[in-house]
Amino acid sequence: xxxxxxxxxPDLLNLYGDRGNLVxxxxxxxxxxxxxxxxxxxxxDPLPPDADLFLLGGGEDRQQVLVAQALHRWGEALRSAxxxxxxxxxxxxxxxxxxxLYRAADGRELAGLGLLDVVTxxxxxxxxxxxxxxxxxxxxxxxxxxxxxxxxxxxxxLGAQARPLARVRVGYGNNGEDGTEGAWAGTVFxxxxxxxxxxxxxxxxxxxxxxxxxxxxxxxxxxxxxDRWEQAAHVAAAARAGVRLG
Amino acid sequence: MSLRxxxxxxxxxxxxxxxxxxxxxxxxxxxxxxxxxxxxxxLERLAASLEQVVVVSGTNGKTTTARLLARMLESGGxxxxxxxxxxxxxxxxxxxxxxxxxxxxxxRCRAGVFEVDEATLPTVADALRPGVVVLTNLFRDQxxxxxxxxxxxxxxxWALGRLxxxxxxxxxxxxxxxxxxxAARRRLAFGIEDSSAxxxxxxxxxxxxxxxxxxxxxxxxxVFLSHAGHYACPSCEWGRxxxxxxxxxxxxQGTSGFEAELAWGAERxxxxxxxPGLYNVYNVLAAAAAARCLGLSGDVVRxxxxxxxxxxxxxxxxxxxxxxxQILLVKNPAGFNEVLRLxxxxxPRALLVAxxxxxxxxxxxxxxxxxxxxxxxGLDAHITLSGIRAEEVALRLKYAGWPExxxxxxxxxxxxxxRARESTPPGEVLFCLPTYTAMLELRRxxxxxxxxxxxxxx
Numbered sequence: 001x002x003x004x005x006x007x008x009x010p011d012l013l014n015l016y017g018d019r020g021n022l023v024x025x026x027x028x029x030x031x032x033x034x035x036x037x038x039x040x041x042x043x044x045d046p047l048p049p050d051a052d053l054f055l056l057g058g059g060e061d062r063q064q065v066l067v068a069q070a071l072h073r074w075g076e077a078l079r080s081a082x083x084x085x086x087x088x089x090x091x092x093x094x095x096x097x098x099x100x101l102y103r104a105a106d107g108r109e110l111a112g113l114g115l116l117d118v119v120t121x122x123x124x125x126x127x128x129x130x131x132x133x134x135x136x137x138x139x140x141x142x143x144x145x146x147x148x149x150x151x152x153x154x155x156x157x158l159g160a161q162a163r164p165l166a167r168v169r170v171g172y173g174n175n176g177e178d179g180t181e182g183a184w185a186g187t188v189f190x191x192x193x194x195x196x197x198x199x200x201x202x203x204x205x206x207x208x209x210x211x212x213x214x215x216x217x218x219x220x221x222x223x224x225x226x227d228r229w230e231q232a233a234h235v236a237a238a239a240r241a242g243v244r245l246g
Numbered sequence: 247m248s249l250r251x252x253x254x255x256x257x258x259x260x261x262x263x264x265x266x267x268x269x270x271x272x273x274x275x276x277x278x279x280x281x282x283x284x285x286x287x288x289l290e291r292l293a294a295s296l297e298q299v300v301v302v303s304g305t306n307g308k309t310t311t312a313r314l315l316a317r318m319l320e321s322g323g324x325x326x327x328x329x330x331x332x333x334x335x336x337x338x339x340x341x342x343x344x345x346x347x348x349x350x351x352x353x354r355c356r357a358g359v360f361e362v363d364e365a366t367l368p369t370v371a372d373a374l375r376p377g378v379v380v381l382t383n384l385f386r387d388q389x390x391x392x393x394x395x396x397x398x399x400x401x402x403x404w405a406l407g408r409l410x411x412x413x414x415x416x417x418x419x420x421x422x423x424x425x426x427x428x429a430a431r432r433r434l435a436f437g438i439e440d441s442s443a444x445x446x447x448x449x450x451x452x453x454x455x456x457x458x459x460x461x462x463x464x465x466x467x468x469v470f471l472s473h474a475g476h477y478a479c480p481s482c483e484w485g486r487x488x489x490x491x492x493x494x495x496x497x498x499q500g501t502s503g504f505e506a507e508l509a510w511g512a513e514r515x516x517x518x519x520x521x522p523g524l525y526n527v528y529n530v531l532a533a534a535a536a537a538r539c540l541g542l543s544g545d546v547v548r549x550x551x552x553x554x555x556x557x558x559x560x561x562x563x564x565x566x567x568x569x570x571x572q573i574l575l576v577k578n579p580a581g582f583n584e585v586l587r588l589x590x591x592x593x594p595r596a597l598l599v600a601x602x603x604x605x606x607x608x609x610x611x612x613x614x615x616x617x618x619x620x621x622x623x624g625l626d627a628h629i630t631l632s633g634i635r636a637e638e639v640a641l642r643l644k645y646a647g648w649p650e651x652x653x654x655x656x657x658x659x660x661x662x663x664x665r666a667r668e669s670t671p672p673g674e675v676l677f678c679l680p681t682y683t684a685m686l687e688l689r690r691x692x693x694x695x696x697x698x699x700x701x702x703x704x
Contacts, residue, residue: 015386017613018615020615027645060396061394125397132609149609149610149611199641199645200641229637232637232640233638236638237638240609
């Protein structure tokens, strides 16, 4: 088996450790004998037509504007990739851009791609940022608990077509009010657990890998790996949020 | 003379005294908190008695740059009040000032050199009224506190706008710093000219900087560290300002120091420093630029530079239980990558990495994934991992391809230090790479063992 991973705009959206997600997917696939190709897509590049999984990270407002422009240029390509079953994982700023709209702190509006039925509004620089450790329960039963760190000003609200990725146990999640964290629809996933969410959530990483392989190889069952340190980091992150996980 | 000022000073001094009697610590912050509680404008009132105030701010290099500058002033016959223990928020500034003042709140020195936290700069600029502001760099660091670099840069721009007669010494090689410095009316740029000291590519996609004027990615001719280098925008006219104070003929000598030639107009100054790494070339350059603005001679700059040993935890060496140790603070990806770049060529046999996630370290450890631990692969070394987030580093090392049998995880720092010492072959150096609060803890442990002086006596 082979897998084509695409990191979208790492030169603009890699605010904090986003490449950890790429490393985790690559390593976990390679350890199972799956050969992996990685393409870094820059602002001026077209999207590779045969990608299995796209990663989109987080950035500062200025970078987000640049990426929004690029996404609109290549939006059709991304949409048709998703239509044939390609997986998208978008984190923080990237997540916001996959929704219908992002209203920035200064009131400017950025139209998103609408791949997720969500809308994000930044209440302004005076408003409290939602920052801290997060422990959540994923709505995908295969995944279980999710741990990570969030740091965002924007408040995201889900429409009827998007399901929450998780329910927050500790932390703010999408907006600090409704207890939801992230969103998903079909093969598109967005989360505020920024940066390296996949290394210490190996079950989520494996879920995405299997989903990305599915269009070309059908249902695959990934053999278990030695996840001692993944599990230890998962438990340690939860402990910092005051949650004791088995 | 204000009664409340003397009251605040007396209260602060009493707290500092008690704190030392009770061995609670250095008393570098609490006296300031108490004094501010007694008399909120205490910082402004104490600073007003100083004839010359220099402020150093930026992500990396504040402590060392301020220390160099204070030494230069001292050598030039101008002893300065200085928050040398690195307490760089408002309370720390107040504490350093009141401890250097008499009971009536008059500082015993004419000048002050203060390192100021980059997010705190806008809130103290009015009170300190600095004659010179030194801006070192802006790297991604502790985003849980600072939110975004651009917010920090905006704060700087606002502060500089309120200081029209202040001379701003800034790093021309850092595009964001150079951009924000243009808000200052009086400015002076410093930078490294010697391209052979750098590399031709950015190490991390995340370090790419886009023109602050037109949004196009800068083209780099040479990169010194992270995103600092010789850059120009391929689309608009903007690019690296030509620095007035330059480092030329830079020769890095591993973890033991560097030699460089400092150039200012037609003047040239050969320097030798015991501070390791390219990041310390920037620190010396920044301090020298400010010193020249203050009218200090080249001789003074050279002598002071040569006399300065690494600040606590910033490359200091010490002996403990038959092993030599070198402590190199790691705070953010840019700094950590530079430390690895220094340490790896020394072919270390033993390392201790201690990562805490307390407020002063940054509660978010995501940044570990931007550190190029891959540089370590191939070393014949044992790595002991410690600190509150030791497991996250263990995972990072695993994904960097570092063999698990060459790793020990021991969260307790006392036990980790012992394990790391045991893993150090005779005659080899144990390199300790702690985050800020882990560094303080490490030094406390070593101080109890008699290996280092407590940091406030440093």
